[in-house]
Amino acid sequence: MTRFNFYQGAALLPLLLMLLLQEWLAAGAIVVTLILVWILVSTLLGKTVDKPREENVENITSVNTNAILVSMLQEEIPPCIDELKDDLNKTQQINSESFITLNSAFYQLLRMSAEQSASLHKVLFSISKDKALALTGKEYYDPDAIDLKTFIESTHQFLNICSDLMMETTAQSNDAVNKIAVMESQMNNINGLVDNAQKIARQTNLLSLNAAIEAARAGEMGRGFTVVAQEIRLLSDTSNKFNEDIRGEVTQAMTTFVEAKSMVESLAKDNAEKSSQTQSRLHLELIKFAELEESLEMNLDNLMSLSVDTKACVNDSVRSLQVEDIISQLSEHSVLQAENMKQVLFACSELLSAEKNVDQDTFVNKLKVAAEQLKQQSLQVQNKTISTGSMNEGEIELF
Structure with missing residues (x-):
């Protein structure tokens, strides 16, 4: 042992x-x-x-x-x-x-x-439907919904139409000024014709006076010519009065045309300047609007990516628990x-x-x-x- x-x-x-x-x-x-x-x-x-x-x-x-x-x-x-x-x-x-x-x-x-x-996703959908669909693969059907991108494009088209209308109005105003200038020239021509008519009336009056003198010399034989000469003189006086009336109306019309021409010229000039300024400003605003829309899309893209990454990290964290x-x-x-x-x-x-x-x-x-x-x-x-x-x-x- x-x-x-x-x-x-x-x-x-x-x-x-x-x-x-x-x-x-x-x-x-x-x-x-x-x-x-x-x-x-x-x-x-x-x-x-x-x-x-x-x-x-x-x-x-x-x-x-x-x-x-x-x-x-x-x-x-x-x-x-x-x-x-x-x-x-x-x-x-x-x-x-x-x-x-x-x-x-x-x-x-x-x-x-x-x-x-x-x-x-809803915010991104309100900015750009196509972008939201491309990023998330989801599509919300709303026939009355309009995204910011479509609104910007529609506004751009509408403003372009307004700008074109303003330019067209300016062009028409310039055409009106030209037409008034033509009418002013025609009125001047009418005044020239009236002057010619007055000259003819004066000559006719002179001829009637000469005829009356010759009729007086002829005595009893020229009494008939005297009556004709008087009638011609009366016709000449009436013609002079009528020419004066025409001249007055033409002169008044010319004054009105001059005023209208001045107003239309001023309006056309103002329209041209304002149209150019408005078009330039609208162009700049639309550029800023497009940049804002692009910036919003970019930031929302980043937020969506961060949201996806955050969800993945949270899932990993939950699994790690x-x-x-x-x-x-x-x-x-x-x-x-x-x-x-x-x-x-x-x-x-x-x-x-x-x-x-x-x-x-x-x-x-x-x-x-x-x-x-x-x-x-x-x-x-x-x-x-x-x-x-x-x-x-x-x-x-x-x-």
């Missing part, structure tokens, strides 16, 4: 290696490793004693070592594991509350982002592993307390069986946890 000594302590190495594979439980494994190192040093020191006292020293060292190891396994390490389990439970609770709040906030942000996108599930399951797994480690420590302490006279092979076999059971329990729990290797879309379902 070989008592529990360095070799039995070394039998704990498989358990130590298994514990080291359990990620964060490496701290517990380090504690056990330190205990085994201390046992190893104590055993090696025991072997340097004189041969006659070797057996007694070995027995005393083994008993003391077992007692200290049992005390550590039962009294010091379990409270640390319990404290670790409490911390894990608190961490799990805090994570759960925090992620619930974050998840709610991100869903609100996602909803507001969707509403913002809808509002931006699935880490709360991962942390929760890993915390549960860690708590179970801590409990398993605690049970193993108690089992080791029981073996150290009760199996003092067991031979080395039997002791090692029991430790291997305990280690294998712990490994199987760990695998069963680990199979229930989710993979934490990636958070890519598709590997985790949304809430």
Whole structure:
């Protein structure tokens, strides 16, 4: 029979290696490793004693070592594991509350982002239907709706028509001025004709006077010529009066034509200047209006792109919040592993307390069986946890 000594302590190495594979439980494994190192040093020191006292020293060292190891396994390490389990439970609770709040906030942000996108699409639709359709692929059917781009084009056409009408009015005014000038010239011609008629009337009057003189010389024979001469003179006087009346009317008409010509010339000049100024100003305003429409389209394009990017980021954030599930399951797994480690420590302490006279092979076999059971329990729990290797879309379902 070989008592529990360095070799039995070394039998704990498989358990130590298994514990080291359990990620964060490496701290517990380090504690056990330190205990085994201390046992190893104590055993090696025991072997340097004189041969006659070797057996007694070995027995005393083994008993003391077992007692200290049992005390550590039962009294010091379990409270640390319990404290670790409490911390894990608190961490799990805090994570759960925090992620619930974050998840709610991100869903609100996602909803507001969707509403913002809808509002931006309506604004873009009111500016340019074609642009809205090209960006979003959606089309709102409203036969009475008109977008800003169409309104600008219609206004541009209407203003061009008004400008053309003003230019046409100016041209017609210029034509009217020319017509009045022609009529003024014709009136002058009429005055010339009236002057000629007056000359003829004066000559006729002179001829009638000469005829009357000749008739008076002829005496009784020329009395008939005297009557004819008087009638010719009367006709000449009437013709002169009629010519004077015509001259008066023509002169008055010419005055009216001159005034009309002056008014039409002034109107045509003002129309030409105002038409040119208005056309230039309208052209500049339409250019500014087109630039404004283009700027609005550009800014709305950017806003739509930002809205789409924001929605994608929010979706990624919501999906990333699935880490709360991962942390929760890993915390549960860690708590179970801590409990398993605690049970193993108690089992080791029981073996150290009760199996003092067991031979080395039997002791090692029991430790291997305990280690294998712990490994199987760990695998069963680990199979229930989710993979934490990636958070890519598709590997985790949304809430």
